Amino acid sequence: MPPPSLENKLVVAIASRALFDFEEENRVFESGDAAGYMRLQLERLEQPARPGIAFSLIRKLLAFNDATAQRVEVVVLSRNDPVSGMRVFRSADHAGIHLQRGVFTQGRSPFGYLRPLKATLFLSANGDDVRGALAAGFPAAHVLTESVLASANYPNEVRIAFDGDAVLFSDQAERVFQAEGLEAFQQHELTHAAEPLPGGPFKPLLAALHRLQQAGDAQMRIRTALVTARSAPAHERAIRTLMDWKIHVDEAMFLGGLDKSEFLREFEPDFFFDDQTGHVKRAALHVPAGHVAAGIANAVP
Structure with missing residues (x-):
């Protein structure tokens, strides 16, 4: 053995x-x-x-x-x-x-x-x-131990929601936003739409979940969601990046700065990952949530 x-x-x-x-x-x-x-x-x-x-x-x-x-x-x-x-x-x-x-x-x-x-x-x-x-x-x-517990509505489905920049993707684009503002960010992402974003800290987990799903299981499924503050035209680079990685997500929400928590309440994930403390704390009122202390938003002064 x-x-x-x-x-x-x-x-x-x-x-x-x-x-x-x-x-x-x-x-x-x-x-x-x-x-x-x-x-x-x-x-x-x-x-x-x-x-x-x-x-x-x-x-x-x-x-x-x-x-x-x-x-x-x-x-x-x-x-x-x-x-x-x-x-x-x-x-x-x-x-x-x-x-x-x-x-x-x-x-x-x-x-x-x-x-x-x-x-x-x-x-x-x-x-x-x-x-x-x-x-x-x-x-x-x-x-966040103050989060609510996960819904029991999907017993045979692992449901996980991810933020994009600084979580699934690197914080490359987020740095442009922090330094130059929304208009510069949108233009930067439009210009680089065909260039895949570097992977962020949670790319390995998304890839592992993809492999687990591909292995197949008659009783259990995985459903993933990208929940991001990006909006058109910056959405295209995110989609093309996932295509380049050959990784599929089931849902993608490009919210253009809207509060994510209401959308997460509808998705009902078993867990949500985000790099922004504000997003995580609001999400924790509705779903299990965790803070990813990565990227420019979490840089120690």
Whole structure:
């Protein structure tokens, strides 16, 4: 029998607070009482934690696995201590979430382990860890734990929405907008319409989802949406870029600066990724949302 391997899998590394609702316990930890936090988790060992913001996304992705193929792997990658990790695994087992692997670093930043895990995505409620992961070249998002939970309306469909610039695409065009304004941005994108945009931090995840969809599954589907503030004529470069990548998205919304949250409420994603904190916070009122701290909009002064 060959040794276990994570090659050719969609690997999601996820922090415990992104998968489960540990906000009450986390308040004890944030108060500076690490020992009290560990004690509370141990006392609640037999009490399954409630689903967290990314729970629906993880549960649906794992549904792509069956007896013949293990296409998705979920690994808990957490600042938690190993004792608290026991509750994570027990809560997952109670919820029917199949977890085999976990890395618990007891307060230390865990993102360095993304490389040996060959992670396709890292979801965490710790913004510093997310920035470190993005800097290391991994798709990563800061999960807003105040987000609403995902809708239950599409049990057999993984639904993910992405912003464009600085998320799926590089921030090349966004830099023009920030420096010179909307008119210059529109003209720049019209002039470069036939030139594909460089990939952004989440291109590898979109590509992995595309491969997972292509592998086929009779029970589960993936539906993706590009939700962007771009409008005509800047829409063309985005579409042509996806065509050049040979990656298909199911829906594309070119909103020309309209509030994205109302459209996301209609799409009902299991998760939405955006680089703009304002967009993410408004979206979190309607859907699970995460901040991608990448690009010029998130540059540290």
